[in-house]
Amino acid sequence: MTSAGRQRLKLLALMAVFATPLLVAWVMVEWRVGIPEQRTAHGELEPDIPPLSEWPLREPRPTTEVGDWILAFDCSASCDVLADQWWRLHRAMGREAPRVTRLRIGGSDTPLPGEVLGQWREVPAWQRDGQLWLLDPQGTVVLGYATDVDPGGVLDDINHLLRVNSDNVVEAELSSR
Structure with a gap:
C-alpha cells in the first residue's frame, strides 16, 4: 500500500471514530433501542x-x-x-x-x-x-x-x-x- 493510501485509510478511520457515536445515537432515538423506560420522579x-x-x-x-x-x-x-x-x-x-x-x-x-x-x-x-x-x-x-x-x-x-x-x-x- 502506498503512502497516500495509508493516509486515506487513517483519515477514514478518524472520520469513523467521530461519526460512529452520532450514528448510534440516531439509531437509538429513531428505533427506541437501548433507551431506558424507567421513571426517576415519583410524582x-x-x-x-x-x-x-x-x-x-x-x-x-x-x-x-x-x-x-x-x-x-x-x-x-x-x-x-x-x-x-x-x-x-x-x-x-x-x-x-x-x-x-x-x-x-x-x-x-x-x-x-x-x-x-x-x-x-x-x-x-x-x-x-x-x-x-x-x-x-x-x-x-x-x-x-x-x-x-x-x-x-x-x-x-x-x-x-x-x-x-x-x-x-x-x-x-x-x-x-
Missing part, C-alpha cells in the same frame, strides 16, 4: 396548576423565604396525620431542610415547627384532598403527589432536585434581581 408533572402567586389563598397570603423550594400540601382531610408525616420528611432532609418551606393549606391554626399556614379562599378545580405539591423557588409547581404517595419517594425527588439545583444557582438569580 406527576403538573403543568396545568398555576404558580403559587395565583392560588386562591385567603389574605394575608402566607409568606415564604425567597429562594426556598416549597412543599405545599392540602390538609382538608386527616390533617394531623399529613402534617406530622410531612414534618418528619422535612426533618429527614437533614442539612438541606432550610432550603425547603412547608406550606400547609387548611387544617388547624397551630403550625408545626417550620411550617407556614394558609387557607383556601375558594377551593380550586385542580385541588384534591390531601394532595402534595413541590414548587420551585419561583413558585411554579414542579411535581404533584397523590394522597397515598410514599414519603420516601418524595424525599428522593426533593433530594435529587436540591442536588441538581445548588444554592449557588439561587444566589446568582437573587443577586441579578
Whole structure:
C-alpha cells in the first residue's frame, strides 16, 4: 500500500471514530433501542396548576423565604396525620431542610415547627384532598403527589432536585434581581 493510501485509510478511520457515536445515537432515538423506560420522579408533572402567586389563598397570603423550594400540601382531610408525616420528611432532609418551606393549606391554626399556614379562599378545580405539591423557588409547581404517595419517594425527588439545583444557582438569580 502506498503512502497516500495509508493516509486515506487513517483519515477514514478518524472520520469513523467521530461519526460512529452520532450514528448510534440516531439509531437509538429513531428505533427506541437501548433507551431506558424507567421513571426517576415519583410524582406527576403538573403543568396545568398555576404558580403559587395565583392560588386562591385567603389574605394575608402566607409568606415564604425567597429562594426556598416549597412543599405545599392540602390538609382538608386527616390533617394531623399529613402534617406530622410531612414534618418528619422535612426533618429527614437533614442539612438541606432550610432550603425547603412547608406550606400547609387548611387544617388547624397551630403550625408545626417550620411550617407556614394558609387557607383556601375558594377551593380550586385542580385541588384534591390531601394532595402534595413541590414548587420551585419561583413558585411554579414542579411535581404533584397523590394522597397515598410514599414519603420516601418524595424525599428522593426533593433530594435529587436540591442536588441538581445548588444554592449557588439561587444566589446568582437573587443577586441579578
